[in-house]
Amino acid sequence: xxxxxxxxxxxxxxxxxxxxxxxxxxxxxxxxxxxxxxxxxxxxxxxxxxxxxxxxxxxxxxxxxxxxxxxxxxxxxxxxxxxxxxxxxxxxxxxxxxxxxxxxxxxxxxxxxx
Amino acid sequence: xxxxxxxxxxxxxxxxxxxxxxxxxxxxxxxxxxxxxxxxxxxxxxxxxxxxxxxxxxxxxxxxxxxxxxxxxxxxxxxxxxxxxxxxxxxxxxxxxxxxxxxxxxxxxxxxxxxxxxxxxxxxxxxxxxxxxxxxxxxxxxxxxxxxxxxxxxxxxxxxxxxxxxxxxxxxxxxxxxxxxxxxxxxxxxxxxxxxxxxxxxxxxxxxxxxxxxxxxxxxxxxxxxxxxxxxxxxxxxxxxxxxxxxxxxxxxxxxxxxxxxxxxxxxxxxxxxxxxxxxxxxxxxxxxxxxxxxxxxxxxxxxxxxxxxxxxxxxxxxxxxxxxxxxxxxxxxxxxxxxxxxxxxxxxxxxxxxxxxxxxxxxxxxxxxxxxxxxxxxxxxxxxxxxxxxxxxxxxxxxxxxxxxxxxxxx
Numbered sequence: 310x311x312x313x314x315x316x317x318x319x320x321x322x323x324x325x326x327x328x329x330x331x332x333x334x335x336x337x338x339x340x341x342x343x344x345x346x347x348x349x350x351x352x353x354x355x356x357x358x359x360x361x362x363x364x365x366x367x368x369x370x371x372x373x374x375x376x377x378x379x380x381x382x383x384x385x386x387x388x389x390x391x392x393x394x395x396x397x398x399x400x401x402x403x404x405x406x407x408x409x410x411x412x413x414x415x416x417x418x419x420x421x422x423x
Numbered sequence: 424x425x426x427x428x429x430x431x432x433x434x435x436x437x438x439x440x441x442x443x444x445x446x447x448x449x450x451x452x453x454x455x456x457x458x459x460x461x462x463x464x465x466x467x468x469x470x471x472x473x474x475x476x477x478x479x480x481x482x483x484x485x486x487x488x489x490x491x492x493x494x495x496x497x498x499x500x501x502x503x504x505x506x507x508x509x510x511x512x513x514x515x516x517x518x519x520x521x522x523x524x525x526x527x528x529x530x531x532x533x534x535x536x537x538x539x540x541x542x543x544x545x546x547x548x549x550x551x552x553x554x555x556x557x558x559x560x561x562x563x564x565x566x567x568x569x570x571x572x573x574x575x576x577x578x579x580x581x582x583x584x585x586x587x588x589x590x591x592x593x594x595x596x597x598x599x600x601x602x603x604x605x606x607x608x609x610x611x612x613x614x615x616x617x618x619x620x621x622x623x624x625x626x627x628x629x630x631x632x633x634x635x636x637x638x639x640x641x642x643x644x645x646x647x648x649x650x651x652x653x654x655x656x657x658x659x660x661x662x663x664x665x666x667x668x669x670x671x672x673x674x675x676x677x678x679x680x681x682x683x684x685x686x687x688x689x690x691x692x693x694x695x696x697x698x699x700x701x702x703x704x705x706x707x708x709x710x711x712x713x714x715x716x717x718x719x720x721x722x723x724x725x726x727x728x729x730x731x732x733x734x735x736x737x738x739x740x741x742x743x744x745x746x747x748x749x750x751x752x753x754x755x756x757x758x759x760x761x762x763x764x765x766x767x768x769x770x771x772x773x774x775x776x777x778x779x780x781x782x783x784x785x786x787x788x789x790x791x792x793x794x795x796x797x798x799x800x801x802x803x804x805x806x807x808x809x810x811x812x813x814x815x816x817x818x819x820x821x822x823x824x825x826x827x828x829x830x831x832x833x834x835x
Contacts, residue, residue: 333744337766340747344759345781351751 312349312416313395314386317402318379319409322357334403342387342398352385382409386416430476437485438469442564445493447536448528451599452497455543455592458561464500468493490528497526537562537649538656539599542606545614546595553588554617555624560585563642573628573635575818607655614656615664615720618647622668626675633679640675644668651707663711663720669704670727673697684824688730701731722749726761739768756782760789764796772797788816792826803833 317323327335342348357380362370373380382404389395392413399411417423428436442465449461471492472485482488544557559565559573571581597606625639647665650656677695680686708724726745729738746762759782767775776797784790795809807830814826 333740336744336747340750340762341766341778341781343750343754344762344778345783346754346759348751348754 310388310390311418312386313389313392314384314414314416315352315395315399315402316381316412316414317383317404317409318412319382319404319407320379321407323382323404323407323409324354324357331403331407334406338402339385341401347388347398348385349388350386352383354383355381357382379410428481430473430481433481433485434469434472434476437472437489439564441486441489442469443540443562444533444537445489445528446561447540448526448532449493449497450543451532451536451539452526455595455597455599458589458593460500464493464496467496494526494528534649534652535602536599537646538653539602541614541618541646541649542602542610543592543595543597543599545610545617546592546597547610547613548591548595549588551617551620553584553591554613555621556581556584557588557592558617558621558646559639559642562646563638569635572632573624573639602655604655611656611658611660614650615660618643618650619664619667619720621646622671626671633683637675640668640672644672651710659711659714659716660718660720662707663718663724666704666707666711667720667724667727669700669707670724670731673700673704673731680824682824683821684828685821687825687829696731704728704731717748719749719752722746722752739765743769756784756787757789760784760787760793764793767797772800786816788813788822791816792822792829795826795829799829799833807833 339348339351343351357372360372360380362373364370387395387398389398392415395413395415399413402411404411445465445468446458446461449464450458453461468489472489476482476485540562541558544561545554549557556570556574559570560567565573567578567581567585570576570585571578574581622640622643625636625643628636628639644665647661647668650658650661651665673696674688674691676697677691677693678686704724704727708728711721711724722745726742726749729742729745732738743762743765746758746765750758750762760779763775763779763782766778776794779790779794779797782790791809791813795806795813798806798809810826810830810833814823817823817826
């Protein structure tokens, strides 16, 4: 069993006026993972407007999306036996229905390098 | 004197009612180190009641009689026993001229002492199980045999557990005398948790003894009520917990079948639900919702509330949403299974089966009884298989009976 971070990407702001059905879908999905005792950290939602990117040379740009069309809308950490299982969790996430995507990344243990 | 109970009938009742109160008051006087002394005096008081009442009949006010005897015995004890001179006297009062401490069994001192004892017993140094045993013995006047029956344990096991727990209790520097705000803050979570588990021990008990189970539930409620009656402990969480207990208790009679089996929620005779307890539950739930807090007791009370209402279409959706929040606060297999039941009620049994099978709790009897239930209308063979596995796994005689009945209902 190891931990995987799921990173949610969207091209629209999913936190802006979700319908009650969307909210319930998300909640059902999250609680479904918790019910399997596979939720390590329910993570956080990230703001789309209060966002800056700090770059070298004292450059601060607005928002995360000047160079990428998709921005990260949130993240969470699951426990899974394999990356395949983590992918199964991600596959059922409602963000996919709204045109978003989910990145699945294993969290490195101290001795691991890649 | 028809209808007047004999002393043999009255004494056990009074014992259960008054033993813990009197012990608490005396313990506050002596300190936890001398809890056995307090208990001895109370036991002797009841012994004397047996002797005197059998010879002369029951006094007009039996409770006041008990209090007076206990008070006198305590005074005698303090006068004659050297422990008073060496240890207790100094603890009681540094002023040497003070001769006799106040021993009053007023409703106020009883309430204060009981509250203090609840906090003393819920000592984090003891395991939760030990805390519950201690609470039953010291706060509820249960005998070792009754506790063993409730836990389906051997008397010896319970005795050993109590012995260790009592040693920790005496060693604890807890001041029963003045219950301070800081102590309350520090221990209130433990207190609530222990009372919650004490209630559950009764409500979901493995014991088939319905009377003992009912008594565990009502004792847990009585102690939680003590919390809500003191401004220092009358928190929204305490109110939420009491609301939960009221709602659950309202179904206690409807839940118990004639042969000690548990009658499932959907098969219960709703006329047997206690309307009075449901109303009390509503009252405490309103009190609990005066802040923004949504603790696990709030969520569970909310779920229990919805269970007392008829289904107007959205009931199970409300229950599911509360379970979703609850499972995010604290995972437990039981919460996961109950959430899945609600999920099945909202999205249909086939979706529920998929959600249930993801849980993979193959060694849990409730997992199999849930799947048995969900398969009942579509695949009687699979349903029976799961019910049989549940019967094999459960240690509860009541649950076995319930499950046998479900298999019979499958018509196979």
